[in-house]
Amino acid sequence: MNTFKIDFRLGAIAGAALIAAFVSACTTTTPMCESPKTSNLDAAVADVQGSLMNGCEASYDRYFDDLLTIAEGDPKPENKRAFSEFLVWSNDQGLLSRRQAERHYNRYFNVKFMALEGDYNNCSHTCPRRDRVYRDMERELNDKERGLLKVAMDNESYYQANELFQEVELVLEATCTACSANKAQ
Structure with a gap:
């Protein structure tokens, strides 16, 4: 009799764990949308692009500001090109209209x-x-x-x-x- 109670409890626990696994598999996870952790602008742009493609579109302005801050740590003329390419990419991905991308670039550069x-x-x-x-x-x-x-x-x-x-x-x-x-x- 004792064995039956233990087996039943283990079966119930295993069943509950299985149901929890199925339920959690059905829910979507919220993207982290963290700021880039690198001081290299090209690597940061790649990180930001990945985040933007994985559900963090609402953080676009913050990401743009993060990229500016990172670029301030290593200022050079080539940074203009990096921002231009990022804005063209943003337009190509539908994150910004062409006009918005131009406004961003012109506002800063x-x-x-x-x-x-x-x-x-x-x-x-x-x-x-x-x-x-x-x-x-x-x-x-x-x-x-x-x-x-x-x-x-x-x-x-x-x-x-x-x-x-x-x-x-x-x-x-x-x-x-x-x-x-x-x-x-």
Whole structure:
């Protein structure tokens, strides 16, 4: 009788373990979405690409920031190419539209300001929101400093962007002053 109780208990435990194994096999595991652990940009890009293809798409912006941070640890002109290729890959995989990929690249690695899309000489469009345009451009200039100077060591392009920023400030100020004068007439 004792043997029957022990065998029954072992059978019940084994059956419960088997059921638990089947149930856990049916559930999906949540991806870890961890930041890359390497200081090598090319290896980090490969890690990030693997994570993005395995369910971590929602972490794209954090991964992009992680890659920038890693590249800051070993700044060189070739880093621009690595980011360009990563953004092209992101577009090819459907993670970013072509326009989004271009905006990411231009925001960090081009002298052109994305905050100035459209006609910034327009009295009715830009002047009423001039302070916001300035703030957006200042944020973007900070991103250009990070990308052009700290990641790619492209001093010349950063100084061009900084000069463009100052010129745009002057043009906007003059445009909005002229717009105000025309309204007063």
